[in-house]
Amino acid sequence: MLRIEKLSKTYRTGDKALTEVSVAVPEGQIMGLIGPSGAGKSTLIRCINRLVEPTAGKVMLGEVDLARLGTGELRRQRRRIGMIFQEYSLVERLTVMENVLSGRLGYVPFWRSWLRRFLPEDIERAYRLLDRVGLVDQADKRADALSGGQRQRVGIARALAQEPDLLLVDEPTASLDPKTSRQIMRLLTEICAERGLPAIVNIHDVPLAQQFMQRIVGLRDGRIVFDDRPDVLGESALTTIYGAEDWQAMRQGDDEQAEAEADAARRMAVLAR
Amino acid sequence: MSQPAYPTAWRRPPQIVKDRRWRLALQIGILAYLVLAIGSLEVNWERVAIGLERGQRFVMGFLQPDFASRWSDISRGLVESLTMTLTSTVVGVLISVPIGIGAARNMVPRPIYLVCRGIIAVSRSLQEVIIAIFLVAMFGFGPFAGFLTLSFATIGFLAKLLADDIEEIDETQAEAIRATGASWWQLVNYAVQPQVMPRLIGLSLYRLDINFRESAVIGIVGAGGIGATLNTAIDRYEYDSAGAILLIIIAIVMVAEYGSSYLRKFLQ
Amino acid sequence: MSGPEHHSQVWTYRTPRARLLIWTGWVALVALFVWCWQLMTRDTIWFFVQDAPRQAVDIGSRMVPPRWEYVPELLVPMWDTLNIATLGTIGGVILAVPVAFLAARNTSPSPRLLRPIALFIIVASRSINSLIWALLLVAIIGPGILAGIVAIALRSIGFVGKLLYEAIEETDPLQVEAIEATGASGAQVLNYGIVPQIMPAFWAISTFRWDINIRESTILGLVGAGGIGLKLQASLNVLAWGQVTVILILILGTVIVSEWVSARIRHAII
Numbered sequence: 001m002l003r004i005e006k007l008s009k010t011y012r013t014g015d016k017a018l019t020e021v022s023v024a025v026p027e028g029q030i031m032g033l034i035g036p037s038g039a040g041k042s043t044l045i046r047c048i049n050r051l052v053e054p055t056a057g058k059v060m061l062g063e064v065d066l067a068r069l070g071t072g073e074l075r076r077q078r079r080r081i082g083m084i085f086q087e088y089s090l091v092e093r094l095t096v097m098e099n100v101l102s103g104r105l106g107y108v109p110f111w112r113s114w115l116r117r118f119l120p121e122d123i124e125r126a127y128r129l130l131d132r133v134g135l136v137d138q139a140d141k142r143a144d145a146l147s148g149g150q151r152q153r154v155g156i157a158r159a160l161a162q163e164p165d166l167l168l169v170d171e172p173t174a175s176l177d178p179k180t181s182r183q184i185m186r187l188l189t190e191i192c193a194e195r196g197l198p199a200i201v202n203i204h205d206v207p208l209a210q211q212f213m214q215r216i217v218g219l220r221d222g223r224i225v226f227d228d229r230p231d232v233l234g235e236s237a238l239t240t241i242y243g244a245e246d247w248q249a250m251r252q253g254d255d256e257q258a259e260a261e262a263d264a265a266r267r268m269a270v271l272a273r
Numbered sequence: 274m275s276q277p278a279y280p281t282a283w284r285r286p287p288q289i290v291k292d293r294r295w296r297l298a299l300q301i302g303i304l305a306y307l308v309l310a311i312g313s314l315e316v317n318w319e320r321v322a323i324g325l326e327r328g329q330r331f332v333m334g335f336l337q338p339d340f341a342s343r344w345s346d347i348s349r350g351l352v353e354s355l356t357m358t359l360t361s362t363v364v365g366v367l368i369s370v371p372i373g374i375g376a377a378r379n380m381v382p383r384p385i386y387l388v389c390r391g392i393i394a395v396s397r398s399l400q401e402v403i404i405a406i407f408l409v410a411m412f413g414f415g416p417f418a419g420f421l422t423l424s425f426a427t428i429g430f431l432a433k434l435l436a437d438d439i440e441e442i443d444e445t446q447a448e449a450i451r452a453t454g455a456s457w458w459q460l461v462n463y464a465v466q467p468q469v470m471p472r473l474i475g476l477s478l479y480r481l482d483i484n485f486r487e488s489a490v491i492g493i494v495g496a497g498g499i500g501a502t503l504n505t506a507i508d509r510y511e512y513d514s515a516g517a518i519l520l521i522i523i524a525i526v527m528v529a530e531y532g533s534s535y536l537r538k539f540l541q
Numbered sequence: 542m543s544g545p546e547h548h549s550q551v552w553t554y555r556t557p558r559a560r561l562l563i564w565t566g567w568v569a570l571v572a573l574f575v576w577c578w579q580l581m582t583r584d585t586i587w588f589f590v591q592d593a594p595r596q597a598v599d600i601g602s603r604m605v606p607p608r609w610e611y612v613p614e615l616l617v618p619m620w621d622t623l624n625i626a627t628l629g630t631i632g633g634v635i636l637a638v639p640v641a642f643l644a645a646r647n648t649s650p651s652p653r654l655l656r657p658i659a660l661f662i663i664v665a666s667r668s669i670n671s672l673i674w675a676l677l678l679v680a681i682i683g684p685g686i687l688a689g690i691v692a693i694a695l696r697s698i699g700f701v702g703k704l705l706y707e708a709i710e711e712t713d714p715l716q717v718e719a720i721e722a723t724g725a726s727g728a729q730v731l732n733y734g735i736v737p738q739i740m741p742a743f744w745a746i747s748t749f750r751w752d753i754n755i756r757e758s759t760i761l762g763l764v765g766a767g768g769i770g771l772k773l774q775a776s777l778n779v780l781a782w783g784q785v786t787v788i789l790i791l792i793l794g795t796v797i798v799s800e801w802v803s804a805r806i807r808h809a810i811i
Contacts, residue, residue: 049722078724089719093737097283102733106724113729120281127279140286155719162723310624313609316687324682331681354674356581363574398793402672402760406777413589416581490670501675502662503545515677521648526668 001028002048002166002198004224007057009222010044017043018222020057027167028196030189032203032213032230035240040222041202045168048200049081061166079106082159084169084188090151090158092144096135099143099154100126103161127158133187133252149180156187167192167199172242174210178261181205185212206238278512300402321484327510333511335519343506343514350502351521361420362481365427370473372428373435374461379447380439389432396429405491415464415496423484430483434476435469442468476531485529489522553621556736568640602781607790608783612693614701615772622795624690624769625761626754632690633697633754639704644710647736649719659702666699671757675766684765693754708742709735744810758791 002025009018017040026030033041046052048059050066059066066077074105082103090099097207104122106114112118118126134151145152159167169188173181189212192199203209209216210230217235218226218241226237290296340347375381375389401422408418447464455463494499499518506515575767642648643658650734672694717734725733762770774782 014662051718051722075724075726076810078722081722083719083722085715085719091716091720091733091737092713093740094733095285098285098733100726101283102720103723105729105733110726113725114732116285124279125282125284126283131279139283142288151574151655158719159724185280231786263665306627307784313620313624314686314690317683317685320683322685328681335747343647356577359577360581363570366755386740394724398796399789400756400792402763403773403789403792410600411593413586415585415588417585420581425706464585486668493676495673498675504676507676510680518674523665523668523669527664 001062002043002200003058003060004048005058005060006043007047007059008055009040009047010050010055016222017045018047018054021219021222021224021225023224024216025198027198027202028192030192030199030201030212030214031067032201032216033219034203034209034216034241035219036205037204041219042170043222044219045068045083045170045200045202047170048166049078049083062272073084073105079162080165082162082167083154084152084159084172085165086171086174090143090146090154092142094143095139096130096146096154097139100130100157100161103158106162110188126157126161129160130131130154132160132191133157134184148176152176152180152184153187156184160191164197167197169199169201169203171204173200173203173205180255181208182211188212206233280404312434314527330344330514330541331516334514334516336516337513338517338520339513340517341513343502343511345519346502346505347499347514347521348400350492350497350499350518353419354485354492354498355496357419357423357488358485359418359482362427362477362484363422364420365424365480366473368424368475369428369435374439375434376432376436377439379442379444379466380461389436391431393433394437396425397433401426401487402494405494405496409495414495414497419488419491419498420494422496426487427480427484430480431473431476435473435475438469438472440467467489475537478536482526482529484534486526487501487524548610549752603782604786606783606785608786609788610779611784612791616786617768617771618762618767619770619791619795621686621689622754622758622770624753625686625693625698625758625768626799629690629693630697630747630751630754632694633750634701636694637698637701637705640698641705641709644702644706646712647712648709648731659706663699663702663706664697667703668699668737669696669776671696671754672760672764675761676764679765684767686705686767688760689758689766689768690763693758697750697754701746701754704746705739705743708739708746712738741810745807748803748806748810752782752799755799757795759795 004023006020006022007018008016008020010016021033021040021044032046043052047054048061048066050069054067057067059079061077064077066074069077090104093101098116100117101118101122104118104126106123108118125135129141130139133156135150135153135157138146138150143154147153155172168187172184172188176184183211185194185208188199188201191197201209201213210233211228214227216226216230217224218235218237220241220243225240226233228237239260290299297500299506350462372392373388375385376393378386381389397460403417404425405422410420410422412418442465447460450464488498489500491501492498493504495501499522503515503518506512506518569800589725596694605676640659640662643650643655644663647651647658649656649659671692674695675688678688678692682691712735716738717730720734758768758770758772760773762768762772763774772784773788776782
């Protein structure tokens with residue numbers, strides 16, 4: 001259970017990224033976070049595991065207030081929070097296995113990680129996770145030899161290797177094609193359901209969010225302006241989140257893309273015949 | 274239904290040398306070399322122990338430099354070094370421009386190209402200090418030999434980079450100028466010069482910096498400059514004066530680096 | 542530097558003020574050059590300069606034929622030269638790595654205190670040529686190969702340190718952030734997030750510096766720091782120009798081979 005209370009973040013430049021945001025994510029819930037760029041989605045997610053330092057407010061994970069921890073204790077708490085980034089956040093020049101095992105770094109002493117001598121159960125877990133995301137035979141490849149979708153699967157395996165109590169997911173599909181995006185979102189939701197993991201997914205693609213999320217929170221200018229089930233998210237709510245013009249433009253873009261896809265499908269069908 | 278068994282051990286696969294035997298051979302080879310090389314070191318530890326005391330005096334000299342007692346020597350050496358640096362850079366740049374154009378394959382006929390590339394190769398492959406030895410033998414001691422050395426070294430450095438630059442210029446622009454019926458000189462003036470000029474200025478400033486550093490070295494073999502003063506100071510075990518000279522060199526290099534980056538920004 | 546002033550009156554290349562500034566700059570440069578030239582040649586004995594071509598012909602005629610019998614005597618000094626360069630590079634790289642991590646903005650543990658110190662070490666090492674380091678070290682720890690190795694190492698710190706810290710600052714922060722988010726310690730973040738990213742640069746810089754060090758170590762003997770330079774100095778002292786030719790050819794050959802080797806290694810790594 002994650003409870004955020006009156007979280008605020010003001011950057012040193014004076015930009016107010018978040019203003020008194022309060023939200024709670026219960027066990028097993030997948031929450032989508034939508035909003036225009038610059039609304040503070042990314043800041044909110046990074047304030048939870050303190051890659052960005054919040055200015056005020058509380059971040060309660062169970063009984064611990066993450067916003068008020070010293071460096072050592074923060075490291076121990078970060079192990080409980082798995083984070084999944086855009087595809088490029090794998091360490092490119094390490095092997096797939098090392099990338100997955102790096103999820104265990106918070107649990108092993110430095111000499112073990114330096115010599116790559118992880119515990120047998122860590123290695124077994126890493127193989128099991130790689131099998132779960134369908135990449136067990138790629139373990140010895142270097143991460144930069146993988147495709148975008150494969151990298152994202154490794155990223156998921158790395159986050160799960162931490163045995164987390166919470167998943168933070170930052171734009172998981174930003175640089176993937178539509179089909180791979182859906183596969184990745186399906187995998188994510190399945191895994192969360194299997195383990196009863198709560199997750200916050202920062203996502204820019206509204207139809208994708210509506211399809212896969214159990215709950216949607218809309219951010220605008222650092223404040224929560226929408227918080228409900230995805231089927232309630234309608235025209236008017238989207239206008240509040242994105243502003244009238246942007247929303248129209250976005251929908252138009254979506255329509256164009258859908259049209260193009262349909263067109264391509266038609267041509268393929270013709271070709272197939 | 275039981276879970277499938279997963280391996281419990283994993284080793285990072287080798288990244289560069291994939292074959293096990295080659296890897297072993299390489300490791301043994303490196304080890305053998307290190308043993309041989311370190312074995313052939315003949316270190317006189319007594320001498321080193323005595324030296325450590327001197328080293329301490331040098332560090333003290335560096336921390337408490339003495340600018341005053343040898344100031345006339347230091348200032349003469351500095352003036353020689355600085356004047357040598359500037360004149361040799363200017364002359365070197367002036368000579369390296371025609372040679373650089375001559376060494377660009379797309380600008381000149383083949384015989385000229387070969388001659389210019391030959392000059393560049395000779396200048397680049399010889400150490401400044403070795404050139405200085407010869408020029409001192411020919412022209413006598415003093416900064417004039419140093420000036421010639423640095424000019425010669427500048428030509429090799431600058432003409433090569435310039436030639437490579439010209440060979441990479443945008444051919445379509447040169448084509449456009451050629452199509453207007455321009456002569457070879459106009460081609461250089463309108464197509465090559467604008468594209469290469471900013472980089473030429475940047476490289477000249479960079480070379481100015483290198484020439485100053487080198488001017489401190491060639492004095493050791495008699496080509497004038499601050500290096501001669503430094504050599505004398507160390508020979509006389511005057512570490513506080515030597516420390517002062519080294520600090521001056523470091524300061525000038527820092528100023529030159531900072532100044533040239535500022536100037537480059539200003540010119541662009 | 543003929544500007545396009547022969548164009549029509551209406552169109553000018555730069556504003557009048559900028560042109561004035563640039564022309565003033567050129568005139569100042571010429572004046573500075575003339576002044577420096579006079580200052581520099583104040584003590585020049587022009588008789589020697591006029592005599593130079595004759596000297597050149599004289600030296601040239603003594604340099605041929607090369608005295609090939611001298612080659613066997615040069616093999617041991619050449620081996621020493623290679624060792625000075627290689628061991629010096631290894632030592633320099635070992636010292637440069639911590640300096641680079643202290644100097645890089647994103648890994649420096651204390652940007653206020655340690656970073657300026659590390660940057661000063663880099664500048665000091667870079668400003669002073671290895672021959673000057675050798676001069677000092679020969680005075681301090683005595684003539685010999687050790688002084689040469691230490692001199693090469695001290696000079697290499699600045700070069701390797703500067704290029705390496707720039708490589709560290711250019712690493713992808715997202716990859717580092719991802720490792721931080723797993724709860725890794727500082728040392729683990731360096732080991733998993735930063736080191737893999739700079740490894741290619743590290744090897745390229747090291748072999749590049751080794752190549753330069755081969756060149757530089759050939760002359761260290763001139764000040765007594767061991768290697769082939771000692772033989773060069775000895776031959777110059779007795780005016781044995783035939784031997785000098787042999788030494789120069791040997792140096793040139795070694796430099797070309799080492800350049801080829803380092804290019805091959807860099808090619809294999811990247």
